[in-house]
Amino acid sequence: MLGDVSETTLPAEGLSPPTPADFSSPDALADALRDTGYLPDEGLATAAYLALVMRRPLFLEGEAGVGKTALARALAEVTARPIYRLQCYEGLEASQALYDWDFGRQLLHLRAAEAAHATTDTDQLEASLYDRRFLLARPLLQALEDSPSVLLVDEVDRADDEFEAFLLEVLSDFTISIPELGTIRAEVPPLVVLTSNRTREVHDALKRRCLYHWLEHPDFEREVAILRTRLPEVTERLAREVATATAKLRTLDLVKPPGVAEAMDWAAALHALGARELDPDTAARTLGAVLKYREDTDRVHSLARGALFGG
């Protein structure tokens, strides 16, 4: 959603990873998050703090583009933990979420053993086939192995019931048993952040194990602050005008009201065009950055431009 899709962010060398104890209160965590460029409100800071202290997964729901995924990345940064991201989709299976055997390499290994006439001790051969090096760790297993870590289960509402049930099992005791290898347990349970755009009602059993937080669009001052922090090159005036116009767009009852992510895209687009303030003409030309439905664009165009983007 916000930022690029980097799979893993490794902690910087030489930093000792802070433990949850380093954040003595939600306010301390909020300050740390602010330093990374993520501006949480009180509720979100409390939610993140409790997730760390209670070691409970954090279930974030809200409109697209309010900063759910960005929070997980910011939390990874402040705790100096690596982040593992699992993007959910329908039909997601254990072999893509958990682990898979690298069958091709196993086959090569077997052939190599045959060529070397080393196939007499079958027990040993079998053990060598199911070695850890032939195991492909997927995000859930990676997050448990690389403890402590941050596990981002993104858009869990896109997965189906089967996967939800399976996720419930992993999240309840943070162990994964691999029949050929044994049980893998996280030394410290990962900080789990689940996000949902609410395209589907996620099962109550999963939600009950989590802290639930509904993210709203930020208020005006916070939105300006987010724009200024994330896009330092944008002028204060442009940031305020974009935030004002975005807030107005949200009141128009659009098919897809713009989120913070769209406001940022818009400000970046305006800046790319060299705009230092929001005038009706530039606004109309860059509307594609903030409105994603033809009906919405038509609607906004039909309104008096001055009413929306007046200086």
Added chain:
Amino acid sequence: MAERDVVATVLGFARTLRVAGVAASPDRVEAMLVAVGALDVLDATAVYWAGRLTLCGSPDDLDRYDAAFAAYFGGESPRMRSAPADQRQVMALSAPLESGTGEGEDDEPSDVAGQASADEVLRHRDVAELTVAERDELRRLFALLRPAAPMRASRRRRPSAHGSVHAARTIRRALRDGGEVSRLMHRRARPRPRRVVLLIDVSGSMSPYADSLLRFAHVAVRARPAATEVFTIGTRLTRVTRELRLRDPDKALAASGSAIPDWSGGTRLGEVLKAFLDRWGQRGTARGAVVVVCSDGWERGDTDLLAEQMARLRRLAHAVVWVNPHKGRAGYEPLTGGMQAALPSLDAFVAGHSLAAFEELTGVISRV
């Protein structure tokens, strides 16, 4: 506050919350106690968030939570409200499901002889014209409806004799055979039931049919609980899927009846359809689904809005079916403004006035 006081206070608050309609289960309450312990017990804001994060499970819970918090702890809840909390109407618990033409109290036991042919006649009778006894009979027959689900291909695959080669299984098998690929294993997409969304008009003009339509919905929900969603429409939108999952039809109908605040009121189809699409449809409930609108198309609001929303629904849904009880009458023409607005966006337009019509409807739903 002593620890015992905290526990007692939290338990009392959880009780208040349950009365307000938030299912604060014991494990959630336990989580709240831990959360309160991790924060400052004397800080009202901290207690507010500790409870909200642990006891709530959906955005619907939040308003109720805020109200219960204010009522229990006194004072304002810290959350800033952008819109005024909507007025939750107090509803009568006795659901007016018996609306219609009850002609006297003829509670005589029905005679068993000739039952089969009587059933046959009853199946084709307009439910609006039945007596109370006949209605009871018909309810029994509803249990015999067997709705077939429409299917769609899914991203999940299953082993199969044909289809694309399943590399992992092929090589796993080869490993068993000493590294020799002796046989190719295949897999193909597993079909899954397509979601069916029923939107049932419970306004005054539909009241003779609402009971039967909800019974039909109950049968559909019971047959495919995970792939069926039911909403009632009138002056507002109410999701009754959860209530209709109860096994017993009468209990399920009573539960959904008490959940519906706008029973036998007016109809604002366009507005309510828009509410459905904004809140549920666009997010996924209507995407790729078979959406069945059960209404007579009497629109008190703006028919342009209805036409616009029907077009939007059509773009999201796999198929849109309209069920109009009046269509079963001889000489019916879809002349109401609402019907005229909806017709261009429909894949099927069927009757829904008798059990036979409902049987036909199950066929339409599984075929479109």
